[in-house]
Amino acid sequence: MRKLTAVRTYNLVVLDMAGTTVADGGxxxxxxxxxxxxxxxxxxxxxxxxxxxxxxxxxxxxxxxxxxxxxxxxxxxxxxxxxxxxxxxxxxxGGLVAPVPGARDAIERLLSEGRTVVLSTGFARVTQDAILTALGWQDLVPLTLCPADAGGRGRPHPDLVLSAFLRTRAVESVRDIAVAGDTSYDMLSGVRSGAGIVAGVLTGAHAREALAGAGATHVLGSVAELPDTLAELEKRR
Structure with a gap:
């Protein structure tokens, strides 16, 4: 029987796009x-x-x-x-989207640490692909998800996070998932999925109070802070 590790490592990271990793200027x-x-x-x-x-x-x-x-x-x-x-x-x-400052570096660091990163969105696949193409991110992460990939239900349902869990098999427990997003619906989706870390970021639609009220375990200035946050949490265990 396989022995489960006692140290939690957040090896599946599910990131929202618009407002979290992507700045779209309204x-x-x-x-x-x-x-x-x-x-x-x-x-x-x-x-x-x-x-x-x-x-x-x-x-x-x-x-x-x-x-x-x-x-x-x-x-x-x-x-x-x-x-x-x-x-x-x-x-x-028309070129009106850009990465949130530090987002690509954060994603690349997470990947270099052996974590699986999934980009998720509430947009349709055609729009998600347009954003990825505009940023040159088509091959940045191993999996991208939209509601149609999760049976049609987007946030605040947990389906996108759970689909990432089932498709990647990157972790053995949902408690080893880290979710990050900029809206209360992102937080609710993460909480309902059972993710161990549900991080709100302040680069998008909702303020600290809304994110915390929806169950955020952490509120960060931006996704650029996420790698250090995960590393510090793992160090404490």
């Missing part, structure tokens, strides 16, 4: 405005403002789920989602 809101206008919701209207508030509050959630809440009817929700993804992809192709 492209979500710009893409949402394009999608809403297509469905007859005019910018500047009270309806648009209320919808935008919901989009901001649910950053990190699967985008199709957001549009289902906003538009109710499935066909309208899918039309809005398609318009959103197209608009966001166009903005990405």
């Amino acid at each position: 492209l979500v809101e710009r893409a949402f405005a394009s999608a809403a206008k297509l469905l007859g919701v005019d910018p500047g209207s009270a309806e648009h403002a209320a919808m935008l508030d919901h989009v901001r509050a649910t950053m990190g959630e699967s985008k199709i789920s957001v549009f289902r809440h906003l538009f109710g009817d499935e066909s309208r929700a899918r039309a809005a989602n398609a318009a959103f993804e197209e608009a966001y992809g166009t903005l990405v192709d």
Whole structure:
């Protein structure tokens, strides 16, 4: 029988993209405005403002789920989602995304330490691939996941994290997973998955209070601090 190590090593690291490892300068809101206008919701209207508030509050959630809440009817929700993804992809192709400072170095360090790193997102695969291509990150990590890769359910469900756990087989327990994200939905997803580390970062949508309130075990200035944080936690054990 294989003996389990008594020292926890966080050898599976699941990182969010937009707001955590990728800076997009508010492209979500710009893409949402394009999608809403297509469905007859005019910018500047009270309806648009209320919808935008919901989009901001649910950053990190699967985008199709957001549009289902906003538009109710499935066909309208899918039309809005398609318009959103197209608009966001166009903005990405225009060079309006960049790595969060220190993010690539952090990922490369984690990989060099023998950890498996997975990039996850609430966007559709086509948009995720556009972001990875724009950054030159297509081959940076061994696995990238979007909601469709996890049975269709994105955050705040734990499915993306658990899919990373099952697909990579990098660790023997979910408690050896570290999750990092910039939204309360990222935190809820990590907590519900049973991850041992659920780190919020302050480079994206939600503030310290929201991240801590959703269950963050740590709140970091940015993902660049994550490698040192994991190393220090492992050293204490």
